Every structure is written in structure tokens, then in C-alpha cells.
Amino acid sequence: MELKTYSKENPKKPVRSVSGVTPLTVVLKPRKCDHGTCIFCPGGDYVPQSYTNKSPAIMRALTFNFDPYEQTKSRLNSLIAMGHPTDKIEIIVLGGTFLQYEIDYQYEFIKRCYDALNGKDAKDLEEAKKWNETSQHRCVAMCIENRPDNCSREEIKRMLEFGCTRVEIGIQILDDEIYKKISRGHTVKDVVEATKNLKNAGFKLGYHVMPGLPYSNPQKDIELFKKIFEDGNFRPDQLKIYPCQIVEDSPLAKIYKKIGYEPYNDETTKKILSEMMRLIPGYCRVMRIMREFPKEKVIGTPATLHLRKEVEDEFRNKGIKVKEIRMREIGFNKLNDENIKLKILEYDASGGKEFFLEIVNDEDILFGLLRLRIFEEELSYPHPPTQDLHSLGTRDIDYSCPDFEIDDKISQSQDTHSEPAFGQVSSLKKDIKVDNVINFKDKSFKKNSSSLSINSHRAEKSAEGDFGAIEISERSEPNVSNAKRAIVRELHVYGQALNLGDRGEAGQHKGYGKWLMDEAEKIAKEQGIEKLEVISGIGVREYYKKLGYEIEGFYMVKKL
């Protein structure tokens, strides 16, 4: 595979890599979901279920007959041509419910994405992943879109085997009655279980939420949105908020008149979004608001796509502080790295304890974050599954969508996502201090409690280069046994993505990653846990090796 050289000056669309990693979307071949079709879902026979044939990502995929290798290769070349750094890539698998596709297709699809990044064909997925650890274009994160009822132990194991680090599930609205009426085919209980299983496996977890569904109303949307964060059974790391629209070919398009349904207008949507943004806690990132459907595919008035910007501008103009991660990221704010400090938020979630570590300045602008989960072992994946079934080398898989051709102009636009980042190991500036940041706390380690706490920390870098002992006067008592596990679900240092070896201005490659990992190790040790596990994108393994971690099963692990 021939690739052009990258230029780091002036990427044409810097927002794409401003969160540290360059996203690369690969689309699945069309396939109907097993449960049928959700009322709002537009997918037809010839395009992936949740998309229309006019969506740019789908049109791009159609030109390659949904071949993952060709899609990855072509997108990589476009990103290089646009001046984006491409040595840290997040693969995003889009289109349908991936875990419901034929198993061989799933393995081959992922292998071919790695092959394209590696520029050579491996004999099997394991070899492709191994090569990618040191490849020029490393897969540092992988996101799979999924349903809450496709997160069984076996399915989670498979996602780990693929090298997936982030899972997004559609929860839309937490209401079983509405789920039935809109043909979702799963229950709130499925959401609870998926959330717990995915977090225990170490995944970063995103929810898709849909205000304005039939049978809901603004009040109900807000009440049930509150529940997402007040109830410890939920508490996702990320959100996508896509208000419901009537899209051609969806079941809703056929019945909306009969059921007297109307989507929210812009004014109502804006009010709801504004209210939701204020409710989102500091550990959650809003990845995207508003789903972009081609105008000609929307029945009625299409929703205004830049409502998020309008809402955020209003917050900024009125000086309203919002805790949500994206608005606080250094990539979207003025660089000021004076008085950098570490802040730790501790909260209960899905029967475990989450420690959310943030490196921030005085204005709460975010330079890096780490998510550490401590929980009683209920799901464990200590060893990769046997290789006999899926180390079969390249197989003859039909990626294509039958009998369908397009002649539309192909757009080069691409979804923008966020992702973990990694940098080289380096020591921190000596003058960094961590000041007390005490708010409220919770001493217990109870299952499914809804309390939150923020702890006080003070750390100073000693002359020898280590951070001094951290006083943890306000943290809950260690209450762990050998059955408890500690797993880092996300390490992310912000700033414009840099290629390996480059020095960063904003955050990446300044040693913030090591600082966060040091703190996570101390917290795990303090909780009586003997080893720290990290879910790591395949291309980040080298970074963790430098920090003393070794591969064990699906995780990078260090004895403490």
C-alpha cells in the first residue's frame, strides 16, 4: 500500500484531531438487525440499517462495496492529504449491530482494518494486531456501535479480542413502555446489565440518547435524562444526543400522521439540549449533538444542525460554567498551563467505584484524564480465547451490498470523535503542584449507590523526579479483597494530535499520561489491589510497556 507523507502544519480540519487521535470510520455492509427495525431507523435493504444512501460515510463505503481494507486505506490517504497526523488512529465501526453479523465476517472485517493500517496482509487477526503494535499507523483506540442486548460475556470477550476500547450503545430513553412502542427490542434491564458488563471489562462506554421520541414529551425526556446520572446503574462516560427526526423509509415515516406525531421544533430542542448540558457531570463527554441526515431524506423541517454551537455560545456569553468534558478540553480553549493540578472525582457506578482523575488548570480547563474502575470480580477475561476458530487467516468474505450502484459525488466529510491518547514517557515539570480540591464525599463502597465524591489531593514532584506521596485524607476506606480488580478504562491526554516523538504545546507528550498512571497505581495499591490492568488500544501497548506493563490476556498489566 502506498501512503503519502504527512504534513503536521495546518491540518485543514483540525477539530478532527484536536482531541488527540485521528478518527477513521469504516462502514459495515447492509444487514437488518435481528429484532426488526426501530421506529425511527431509516435503513433500507441496500444501506446499513441506521443510515440513508445519501450519508457521506455510506456513499464513500458504497464505492468500495463496503470492503474494510479499501475503506481504511482510502480514508487514511485522505487524512494524510488533509494534513492530519495519522500515526494514532481510532477505528470506528459504523453502520449496524456489528456483533450480530456472521462471526467470520466480524473477525475478517477487523483484521482487514488492521491490514490496511499495517500496509501488509497478516495471516490472521492476531498477527495483524501484533504488527500494528509497532506500525506507522497504529490503532490506538477502536469503537464499536452496539445494542444493550448484545453485550453478553461471549460478545464482550470478542470485542476485547478485536482490540476494541470503546463501545457505544443506543439507550434512547430509559422507559420500557416506550421501548415496546418504538420496537426497540430490549429493556431497561438490558441497559443496566450491558453498562455493568462493559465497564467491568474496561470499556469506555457511550450512550446514544434520543429526545423527542413518539410517546415522550419534553418533561419526560428531561426526567429520564436526569436518571442517567442520578441512578448508579447508568452513568456513561460519553453521550451522543440525537433528537428524533422523521426520516424517509423509517417505520415512523409511515405512521407519524396516524399517531399524530410531530418532532420537536428548534426552540424546544434547544431548550432541552440546554437543560441536558447543565445536568451532565464532569466525568461525561458529549461526543455529538444532532444527527445529520441529508435534507431531502427528512420529512418536515430538518432539525438545525448547529444547535449545539448555539447552546454552547449562550453558555459562554452568559458566563455559565458547564462541567461536561468537551467544553472544558484544552483543544477548545485558550492555552494556559499555569497552576496545573490533579483533581479526583470518585463515584459509584454499576456495583463498582469509579475514580475520575483530571489534570486541570485554575479555570478547570482539562489537559488530561484517566478513568479507574475498582470492582468485585464478576466478569474476568484473563486469557484470550483459543485461537483455533478465528486464526484461520484470510478468508473469502463477501463485504458487498448486492445489486446496488451509486453515481453520486462522494463527499470526504467524516465524523468527529474523541478517543484516548498516548505519548512518550517523559518526566513532568518540577513545579507542578496539586492543590486541595474538596467538595463532597462518600466513604462507602456500596453497590448501586448514587452518591458522588471529590477527593483532596496534594502531590509535589520531588527532586528525584517522582511525585511525592499523595495525601488521601478524604477518600473512602479501602474495602477490597483479592476478588477485587482495578482497571484503567481510559487514559487521555488532550491537545492537537501529534505524531510519535513530536513535542506538544497543549498536553500530549508532556508527561501528563505518566502522571495520571502513577496516581492510578497509587489509588489501586491503597485499595489493597496487587495489580493494575489497563484496556489498551493495540497501538498503545508499546507506551504501557515503557511504564512497566506487560500483556496479560486482553489487558496490559503491572504488579503493584
Ligand code: SF4
Ligand atoms: S438497533 Fe440501531 S441499527 Fe438496528 S434497527 Fe434499531 S436503530 Fe436501527
